[in-house]
Amino acid sequence: MRTPALELMDVRAGYGGIEVLHGVDLVVPDGSLVALLGPNGAGKTTTLQVVDGRLLPSAGCVHIGGRHVNGTPAQRLARAGVCSIPEGRGVFPNLSVDENLLMVTQLHDDLAPSEVRERAFARFPNLANRRRLLAGSLSGGEQQMLAMARAIVTDPALLLIDEPSMGLAPVVVDAIYDVLKHLTAEGMTVLLVEQFANKAMSIADYAAVMINGRISVFCEPADLENVVGAYLGVSA
Amino acid sequence: MGEFIGLSIAGLSLGAIYAIAASGLVVTYTTSGVFNFAHGAVGMLMAFLYWQLRVQDHWSAPAALVLTLLVAAPALGLVLERGLISRLNVNDTGTMLIVTVAVMVALMGIAYVIWPPSIGRLLPMFFGPNGHVSVDGELVSYEELISIGLAIATALGLRLFFHNTRTGVAMRGVVDDRQLMAMNGRSPQVLNALSWMIGAGFGALAGILTASTYSLDVINLTLLILNAFAAAMLGRLRNLPLTFVGAVVLGLADAYVTGYVRLTGWLVELVPVLPTLFLFIVLLALPAVRLRAGRAAVSKAIHVPSAGASLRNGVVLVVVAALIAPFMHGIALGNVNEGAALGIGALSIVLLSGYGGQLSFAQYAFFGFGAWLFRVLGHGGNPWALLVAAGAGALIGALMALPALRLRGLELALSTLAFGTLAWYMFLSQPQIIGGGDVTIPRLHLPGLSLQNDRVNLVFLAVVFALLSAGVLAIRRSRFGRILVATRDSDTACATLGLNLRLTKVALFALASAIATFGGAIYGSTQMIVTNTDFEYVSSLFIVLIVYVWGISTPGGALAGGMSLALAPLVEVHIPVRFQALTYFMTGLGALTILATPEGIVPLVSERLRRLNPLIGLRSRHTRDMSVGNEQLLARVEVSRATPADA
Helix, strand or coil: CCCCCEEEEEEEEEECCEEEEEEEEEEECCCCEEEEECCCCCCHHHHHHHHHCCCCCCEEEEEECCEECCCCCHHHHHHCCEEEECCCCCCCCCCEHHHHHHHHCCCCCCCCHHHHHHHHHHHCHHHHCCCCCEHHHCCHHHHHHHHHHHHHHHCCCEEEEECCCCCCCHHHHHHHHHHHHHHHHCCCEEEEECCCHHHHHCCCCEEEEEECCEEEEEECHHHHHHHHHHHHCCCC | CHHHHHHHHHHHHHHHHHHHHHHHHHHHHHHHCCCCCCHHHHHHHHHHHHHHHHHHCCCCHHHHHHHHHHHHHHHHHHHHHHHCHHHCCCCCHHHHHHHHHHHHHHHHHHHHHHCCCCCCCCCCCCCCCCCEEEECCEEEEHHHHHHHHHHHHHHHHHHHHHHHCHHHHHHHHHHHCHHHHHHCCCCHHHHHHHHHHHHHHHHHHHHHHHHHHCCCCHHHHHCHHHHHHHHHHCCCCCCHHHHHHHHHHHHHHHHHHHHHCCCCHHHCCHHHHHHHHHHHHHHHHCCCCCCCCCCCCCCCCCCCCCHHHHHHHHHHHHHHHHHHHHHCCHHHHHHHHHHHHHHHHHHHHHHHHHHCCCCCCCHHHHHHHHHHHHHHHCHHHCCHHHHHHHHHHHHHHHHHHHHHCCCCHHHHHHHHHHHHHHHHHHHHCCCCCCCCCCEECCCCCCCCCCCCCHHHHHHHHHHHHHHHHHHHHHHHHCHHHHHHHHHHHCHHHHHHCCCCHHHHHHHHHHHHHHHHHHHHHHHHHHHCEECHHHHCCHHHHHHHHHHHHHHCCCHHHHHHHHHHHHHHHHHHCCCCHHHCCHHHHHHHHHHCHHHHCCCCHHHHHHHHHHHHCHHHHHHHHHHHHHHHHHHHHHHHHHHHHHHHHHC
16 A cells, blocks of 8 residues: 555644644545545644644644654745645735746746746636736635645645635636646645535545544545535535 | 035935835835834944954955945844844734844944944045045035945845845745745745845945944944834835835935025924934825734733732832931932932833833933923922923823824834934924023922932832822723723724724823823922933933833833933943943843843732732632633533534
């Protein structure tokens, strides 16, 4: 069996003495998309923060590609190929679209800015017309696309994405999920956090359900309905 | 025509220096979010270092420039950022500002110790005394042309850097979202440190240009910060092109007013306050800051004594004063009197900054105003003059607060410093007021008390301090006090509760200014002979700094602060002349205790004492029980949150 892209073992973490994760065990197999589902406050975002280096776990192990990464700062993980797109548009509102794309190249000196733009605009043509505008003036959907451009351009080893559909129109959500589907088809490993299970289940290889700081269910999407369908309100 | 060109070039070159200094300030502020009050002091220290290398050690100009601008200045910026600034909470604007003020004082101390001011120092012009060209009959020095050229180069260079390089764009981006920058693979810490290194470099360049064009002087170079700030404020400390416009306007205004306007009477000192006037106009013209939901800086709760406890403390203070007064004499007695008077005035800082969370750097303007009022109104030491002084102070304080209401935090604090500067030059220093050398002020006269005797006066000051601090504590415990603390923590939340923020802030400034002016009148009556130099605007920085170190939220901090200021000269005479400036240095270093105890030394000590006291020890054990209760409560919350999973 290949080394999983991401493995959490009994991870505990919290904010200022209040523990949020009470021992999370989770495996994201290489090349798969795992959807992390669960109600508000379950610890989904905290789990992502522990993985991408924003939050130091108080106990347990975080392994990325088989390597122990607890306590590695976010910028080093980013350079090592972990791409994390935070909740609520991961863009710099006071930089222009072009400049936001330039930030992507902080990771890779060999990536020419023109190439980055080319690849991003090929995927999201409407961004090309907004190149000189400040990212903060874009619509929510355009901002999410701009944030996703980082994942498209840098070809990360592990993509972490937090609630990409939050507050967006259904048609935009479809476009975003198309991109995710395409990326996983190319073999990218993705850990996707969602509150709305339906959309995520359509592209996920596995579903992990988080409740009260623990993973309570890990299964294939088809089985999810049987296991916790009633609880999460999933209906086929 | 020739004169006009000459003046224009002189003005542009001055504006160029302001522009270079201001760009350093803006670069540091936009990236790291910290307003570096020590920016001018960094430039000052580097100008002295340049003098040392160039004149004392006979280095060539290019070698000395490379070492100061490219090595020493960035290294100093790096040390400041890594050693101090990065350890502070960015959301706590007040502490941040105070710490950079402390750095400023410490750097001034270093400069005074290494380069004693008793010796005059001249920096040679880059191309000697004959290095000038003639434009239409006016001599224009190479120095001026170099400054203008460097400012243009700075403008173009920064524009290219911030828009066309990855590092530059990242430095703009890191302000938006530090964590996102880290997730993009750039360390926000490194970007912060870089911004401080670049800022220090520009500060040094401006310092050297000022020193070689004008003069090499610790105070003048350190206060270059005020002019740079005025220029940067046009772009709200963020916009570089507008900062350059502001700098050029300031420089030209300085040159044309000097060259064309014959200043007489009250306006003699107009030139040095031009930047301040400019600042006021800008502040009034800028749109008001909107309320923002921000994260309040969490500070340790300071124990507020009950009415009984504050009276008890007051009685202890008076008894102590009465016991030591008979044994004091001479200079020491005078200085302790002065310290007590300053402590009374410093109570205004406790109210305004400690409880209200507003920093004001205009305290000495009110002290001076109070002293002058008592001189004018207090014939024969008439005590009613004290009350009139307090009332007038309240009025002026409210007037000062009105434009300031539009501003918040940093901008507000700096505009009060501008107010203080203006008051010192345009009012206190006027010969009709107290600017014409020593002026005498009557000692307060109360029937039945011989206050003329300094020992009696000391006990009287202790009584005044005790009563006033009991009053300040009563304000803190009142409804108004709770509103003050709530406004300090989140004015947005207060606005949504329907509280009138404007009224609260005006009342706060009026009350604090009344106390400061009253304290100033008492100070004047205690000193009996004062000059305008007793109330210099820079002193306002010192007193706020010192009170902050001792504890800005307790009356004890105010008294300790006043005493430290007044008693420092007693200690200084026992230090070798060469090291007398060490007190500056020690002040700065002492202020670094803020890093360890942001709430101040007095609360820390009294907390320790409370723990030692067996009677109150019972109460603290009670508090501990409470905290256990909280933990149980939390556990219960955890359990109830866990229930759905079990179900």
